Amino acid sequence: MSVHLQTSLFDQGDEVAVRPLDGLRREHLGHGAWIDVLPQWLQGADALFETLAREVAWRAEERVMYERVVAVPRLLAFFGGGDPLPHPALDTAREALSAQYAAELGEPFTTAGLCYYRDGRDGVAWHGDTTGRGSTEDTMVAILSVGAPRHLALRPRRPGHVPVRRSLGHGDLIVMGGSCQRTWEHAIPKTARAAGPRISIQFRPDGVR
Numbered sequence: 001m002s003v004h005l006q007t008s009l010f011d012q013g014d015e016v017a018v019r020p021l022d023g024l025r026r027e028h029l030g031h032g033a034w035i036d037v038l039p040q041w042l043q044g045a046d047a048l049f050e051t052l053a054r055e056v057a058w059r060a061e062e063r064v065m066y067e068r069v070v071a072v073p074r075l076l077a078f079f080g081g082g083d084p085l086p087h088p089a090l091d092t093a094r095e096a097l098s099a100q101y102a103a104e105l106g107e108p109f110t111t112a113g114l115c116y117y118r119d120g121r122d123g124v125a126w127h128g129d130t131t132g133r134g135s136t137e138d139t140m141v142a143i144l145s146v147g148a149p150r151h152l153a154l155r156p157r158r159p160g161h162v163p164v165r166r167s168l169g170h171g172d173l174i175v176m177g178g179s180c181q182r183t184w185e186h187a188i189p190k191t192a193r194a195a196g197p198r199i200s201i202q203f204r205p206d207g208v209r
């Protein structure tokens, strides 16, 4: 796939590398959920975007909705813990996250799910990552974003706390933790505004999907 990033005027270094994680800021959302945010964690985000857009074997999926087959509005790829990742910077990123959260998480990040949002018509509807242990246990999902900024929206499943949304831009990191997958939901809302392509990389521990 040949896609060119329109916004590539601000992180054009060839070297793709993560910066230290010491600027992470935690926000408690309520009901035991939190997010950690670190803008511009990755340098060389343009180069990572280009490599992933070009070299990953992106899959278009379909699902049945109201008895009709509809296209899932984003492209997907999944790398299990033993699969080689599509860029060495992602190995470094996963190791850095595993080290940072070792004590609190008690296990490493292993898998990498990738999503490719081609434009503002692509998105992901409200959900928690509850296919695995996230439905019953505290866990973490760390998301690195490259490409056009999009909002990650979060809302509580039960009343009592206000929804939040955070813009995820080129090279930004957000980590959802605590009870976030089971007491809150998240979404990447579609947008009618012109939005360039975005790729997200989600690192999760084994058994969390």
Ligand SMILES: O=C(O)CCC(=O)C(=O)O
Binding pocket: 113, 115, 124, 129, 143, 152, 186, 187, 188, 200, 202
């Ligand atoms: O693209 C994102 O930042 C979020 C994707 C997501 O929530 C998911 O794949 O479970």
Ligand SMILES: [Fe+2]
Binding pocket: 127, 128, 129, 186
């Ligand atoms: Fe998710």
